[in-house]
Amino acid sequence: MSVVVPVDILILGAGWTSKFLIPLCESRGLSFAATSRAGGNGTIKFEFGDDGDDEEQYNALPNAQTVLITFPITGNGASTRLVQSYAHTHGQLSETHFIQLGTTSIWDMSAMKDTTSAWFDRQSPVNDHPRARAEAEFLALSSGSVSTTVLNLSGLWGGERSVKNWIGRVLNSKESLRNRGSLHMVHGIDVARAILAVHVQFGLAKGQRWIINDMRVHDLWELAAAWGDPNISGQVDGDASTKQGSVPLDDSDPPGPQPRWVMELMMEEGVRGLPRELNRMGRLLDSREFWTTFGLLPSNARLQ
Structure with a gap:
C-alpha cells in the first residue's frame, strides 16, 4: 500500500x-x-x-482523487x-477517477463517401487506429468503483507551441497547401481548465469521451495567407508558383511565398474570399457538448 501523501491530481x-495545469x-x-x-x-x-x-514503481505514486494520463496508449490491454496496477498498489479505487488525454485524429474522412466535408461530434464513429482501440478499452473500464473518461484534444498551442511557426514549417510548398482545409486548435490554458472541470464534476464525464477544441473551424488557407514564412523561397523546381501566370510579388506583400500560393489556389479553385465556406473544409469537429455540459467557454480562441 502507498504511504505517499495523497493529492487531488496525479499527472x-x-x-x-x-x-499550464x-x-x-x-x-x-x-x-x-x-x-x-x-x-x-x-x-x-x-x-x-x-x-x-x-x-x-506504482508504489511511489500517491493516492489521488484524479489520475491524469497525458501520454498516448496504443497497446491492447x-x-x-x-488502471489495475494502480489499484493493486493503492487499494480501493472508489474515490479515484482516471482521465486519458486522447487525440481527435480518431475521427477522419476515410469513411465518408462522395463528400468534401462532414461534421463529427463526440458520438460519431471513430476509426480503427490503435489509439482509438486503447481509448475504447479505457472507457470500458468505467464501471463499478472505477471511473474513466477520455478528453480528445485538437491541435495544441500555447507557450513554445506557436501555430504561426507551424504554418511556415508544414505548408512549405503550394502542393502541400492545395488540399488542406480545416484546422482545429485548443490552447494549453483551456486544456487545463477542461481537466479541472472534469475533476470537479466527474459524475458528468464518467464513461464518456469528449472533443476539446476552441469551437472554431480555422481555415488553413486563411492562416497561410496571413502568416507567410520568409525563410521559404518558394522557388522549388516544378512549383506552379514559378510558372507563367503566377501572382507577382511586391515589396509590401506579406512575407514568404504562402500568401502568393493561396492567391493562386483561390483563382484556380474559384474561391472568392477567405475563410472558405465550410463545405470546402473537410473534417469539421463539434466540441459544443463539452463546454455546455461543464459550463465553460474557451478563453483563448485567437491563435496569436
Missing part, C-alpha cells in the same frame, strides 16, 4: 500540458504530483510501457494494466 507524464492547480489550491521518465525537478520517476512495466 502521469509531466510534459507540455503540465506547464500545474499553475492552475496552484491558483485554485489543489494539491498535485507529477511523474517523468527520469524523475527529478520535483517529479516522481515513472515510465509506462505499452508492452509491460514494473508494478513496483495496456489501459487495463495501468
Whole structure:
C-alpha cells in the first residue's frame, strides 16, 4: 500500500500540458504530483510501457482523487494494466477517477463517401487506429468503483507551441497547401481548465469521451495567407508558383511565398474570399457538448 501523501491530481507524464495545469492547480489550491521518465525537478520517476512495466514503481505514486494520463496508449490491454496496477498498489479505487488525454485524429474522412466535408461530434464513429482501440478499452473500464473518461484534444498551442511557426514549417510548398482545409486548435490554458472541470464534476464525464477544441473551424488557407514564412523561397523546381501566370510579388506583400500560393489556389479553385465556406473544409469537429455540459467557454480562441 502507498504511504505517499495523497493529492487531488496525479499527472502521469509531466510534459507540455503540465506547464499550464500545474499553475492552475496552484491558483485554485489543489494539491498535485507529477511523474517523468527520469524523475527529478520535483517529479516522481515513472515510465509506462505499452508492452509491460514494473508494478513496483506504482508504489511511489500517491493516492489521488484524479489520475491524469497525458501520454498516448496504443497497446491492447495496456489501459487495463495501468488502471489495475494502480489499484493493486493503492487499494480501493472508489474515490479515484482516471482521465486519458486522447487525440481527435480518431475521427477522419476515410469513411465518408462522395463528400468534401462532414461534421463529427463526440458520438460519431471513430476509426480503427490503435489509439482509438486503447481509448475504447479505457472507457470500458468505467464501471463499478472505477471511473474513466477520455478528453480528445485538437491541435495544441500555447507557450513554445506557436501555430504561426507551424504554418511556415508544414505548408512549405503550394502542393502541400492545395488540399488542406480545416484546422482545429485548443490552447494549453483551456486544456487545463477542461481537466479541472472534469475533476470537479466527474459524475458528468464518467464513461464518456469528449472533443476539446476552441469551437472554431480555422481555415488553413486563411492562416497561410496571413502568416507567410520568409525563410521559404518558394522557388522549388516544378512549383506552379514559378510558372507563367503566377501572382507577382511586391515589396509590401506579406512575407514568404504562402500568401502568393493561396492567391493562386483561390483563382484556380474559384474561391472568392477567405475563410472558405465550410463545405470546402473537410473534417469539421463539434466540441459544443463539452463546454455546455461543464459550463465553460474557451478563453483563448485567437491563435496569436
